[in-house]
Amino acid sequence: MAISSSQPSRFLSLFTILVLCFSLCVAEIRFSEIRSDDRSIIPFDEFGFTHTGRLELNVSHISLSNPNPELDLSQVGFFLSTRDSWIHVLQQIQDLDITCALQSDLVKVVYTFDRLKGAKSFDSMFPENEANQFTLVFANCLQQLQISMDVRSAMYNLDGKSGRRDYLSAGVTILPRVYFLFFLVYFCLAGLWIYVLYKKRLTVFRIHFFMLAVVILKALNLLCEAEDKSYIKRTGSAHGWDVLFYIFSFLKGITLFTLIVLIGTGWSFLKPYLQDKEKKVLMIVIPLQVVANIAQVVIDETGPYAQDWITWKQVFLLVDVVCCCAVLFPIVWSIKNLREAARTDGKAAVNLMKLTLFRQYYIVVICYIYFTRVVVYALVTITSYRYLWTSVVAGELATLAFYVFTGYKFRPEAHNPYFVIDDEEEEAAAEALKLEDEFEL
Numbered sequence: 001m002a003i004s005s006s007q008p009s010r011f012l013s014l015f016t017i018l019v020l021c022f023s024l025c026v027a028e029i030r031f032s033e034i035r036s037d038d039r040s041i042i043p044f045d046e047f048g049f050t051h052t053g054r055l056e057l058n059v060s061h062i063s064l065s066n067p068n069p070e071l072d073l074s075q076v077g078f079f080l081s082t083r084d085s086w087i088h089v090l091q092q093i094q095d096l097d098i099t100c101a102l103q104s105d106l107v108k109v110v111y112t113f114d115r116l117k118g119a120k121s122f123d124s125m126f127p128e129n130e131a132n133q134f135t136l137v138f139a140n141c142l143q144q145l146q147i148s149m150d151v152r153s154a155m156y157n158l159d160g161k162s163g164r165r166d167y168l169s170a171g172v173t174i175l176p177r178v179y180f181l182f183f184l185v186y187f188c189l190a191g192l193w194i195y196v197l198y199k200k201r202l203t204v205f206r207i208h209f210f211m212l213a214v215v216i217l218k219a220l221n222l223l224c225e226a227e228d229k230s231y232i233k234r235t236g237s238a239h240g241w242d243v244l245f246y247i248f249s250f251l252k253g254i255t256l257f258t259l260i261v262l263i264g265t266g267w268s269f270l271k272p273y274l275q276d277k278e279k280k281v282l283m284i285v286i287p288l289q290v291v292a293n294i295a296q297v298v299i300d301e302t303g304p305y306a307q308d309w310i311t312w313k314q315v316f317l318l319v320d321v322v323c324c325c326a327v328l329f330p331i332v333w334s335i336k337n338l339r340e341a342a343r344t345d346g347k348a349a350v351n352l353m354k355l356t357l358f359r360q361y362y363i364v365v366i367c368y369i370y371f372t373r374v375v376v377y378a379l380v381t382i383t384s385y386r387y388l389w390t391s392v393v394a395g396e397l398a399t400l401a402f403y404v405f406t407g408y409k410f411r412p413e414a415h416n417p418y419f420v421i422d423d424e425e426e427e428a429a430a431e432a433l434k435l436e437d438e439f440e441l
């Protein structure tokens with residue numbers, strides 16, 4: 001009758017762990033269409049409630065594949081569950097204490113379909129006064145029963161003083177302000193960079209203008225994200241700001257990865273052209289960024305209820321990892337070339353400086369990638385739902401540090417290839433290079 005064998009429940013635990021790890025809850029008014037679905041568990045949004053939380057659930061066009069009135073429809077319905085209690089519910093099911101998650105006393109049942117009494121829709125309002133992070137889940141414990149329905153759900157907290165609705169989860173409700181603050185920082189950075197470009201206009205390369213474009217796109221992206229989140233916070237939907245946000249994310253993603261590759265190849269610092277293999281890296285990274293951005297849009301807009309949500313998550317992670325690895329190759333090639341050049345062209349000091357710079361850059365790119373991909377994910381999983389914004393701040397700070405480092409190290413003057421070096425320095429550098437050859441590789 002219900003999920004009792006260990007196979008499906010193992011699948012279930014895996015599934016929910018995946019869902020829980022990857023969802024940064026930003027609930028909003030969400031409309032989901034479920035069509036002839038026989039999954040026993042469908043997770044909807046996750047939301048961090050305060051003591052004045054509410055869940056509005058309006059379900060319409062309900063139709064069951066088997067309209068037999070004998071069916072025990074109390075085995076079908078919606079409930080709210082925290083992550084911790086979900087683990088225990090799975091344990092209860094495995095131990096055969098219960099046969100359906102809806103029977104557990106650890107979950108909060110919102111609505112079971114036996115209350116429908118033949119109706120095709122229901123509206124329900126569920127007050128949630130326990131401050132915690134809950135996931136709205138649909139359970140269908142009847143085997144071979146397919147369900148179609150339109151689900152409109154909204155979760156929000158009422159603001160203490162004004163009583164206004166706040167559609168952002170408890171831990172991320174200050175995000176609009178955080179994003180706006182970072183927007184201001186990047187706005188100032190862009191201004192500063194324009195000033196530097198103007199002051200050093202004689203030693204400016206084309207790549208410096210490209211860097212300016214990257215900073216401006218990053219600033220605009222943050223501004224749209226701030227607007228997007230603040231509209232969601234107030235009204236439960238983004239009012240089109242999400243489209244702008246996706247456009248700028250997309251442009252920012254492409255330009256940032258291109259910039260890392262271009263700097264890595266030494267384009268316009270070391271040489272005015274790109275080699276074939278370097279162009280190939282760009283030709284891999286740019287389309288992959290397109291795919292990554294499409295995946296991101298699908299993930300954000302559908303939510304975990306969609307059947308192939310997990311697939312899109314995996315596509316996104318895979319593509320992201322490939323992009324991150326690909327951008328490292330040009331830097332490694334440059335380091336190798338500089339090392340060889342140092343040995344042959346007799347300008348050891350200049351080459352050693354460049355070599356050190358590119359090595360530092362390599363390490364910083366790795367740290368940046370590691371921090372924003374791994375550490376931030378880890379933070380999301382270990383921090384309490386109330387402090388989820390801290391992982392966003394950590395990620396943004398790391399990104400900011402990366403931008404500042406790149407701008408500072410590759411600023412217009414430092415790479416003037418014609419700077420003068422006296423013989424002593426040259427000899428010392430040649431020595432250093434020789435030493436290095438003995439130790440490395």
Ligand SMILES: *[C@@H]1O[C@H](CO)[C@@H](O)[C@H](O)[C@H]1NC(C)=O
Nearest residue numbers: 029056057058123152153154
């Ligand atoms: C649900 O229905 C009620 C009354 O019909 C309405 O006031 C409310 O806005 C609806 N909620 C959602 C999330 O659609």
